[in-house]
Amino acid sequence: MKRQLKYRSGISSIEDGDYKTPRNNLCFSDSDFKPGDAEMSGSKRLLEDLEADRQWAESMLLDAGALKECELHGYLVDQMDSSAFEDAVLAGRQESSENEEAIRHKLQNVLNDYGDECPGCEANAAD
Known part of the structure; x- marks a missing residue:
């Protein structure tokens, strides 16, 4: 029995039991999905995680006074205050289970x- 398998490079037919497929090209064997669906959901999840980390870091920096919102325009502005940055790191260590180096990296980025x-x-x- 022949089955059609979807690859990123196109559609291929194979006989049952013949598993000679191009490496790293197989997406799904079910016709319910389009090629690339799995990667998109993983990418979306990654972007959501990165955005959540960014929002967390911004709130830590704002609360510590390392960032300040412009009163006229609403833009965030770096206050160039190293002690406020250190306060943000300390607050981050209390809220997060990550190590200090990872927290510093997120905040500095x-x-x-x-x-x-x-x-x-x-x-x-x-x-």
Whole structure:
């Protein structure tokens, strides 16, 4: 009996018992799924986890005073305060089961995305 198997590179027919398939190309043998469905759900889950980590880090940095929201435009601004960063690390250690190095890494990655001046205020100053 021949079955059709879906591959990322196309559809192939094989005889039952013949399992010679291209390496790392098999997605699903059921016709219920399209190629790539499994990867998309895993990627979506990863993006959701990364976004949750980012939101957690932002809240730690805001609570500690390492980040501040611009009163006029709402942008987050790095306060360049190392003691506030250390306070965020300590608060993160209390809330998270991760080690200090991982917490520092997450917090520093988020902090690196923000400048020390509000982009809205800079644009108004240039006008």
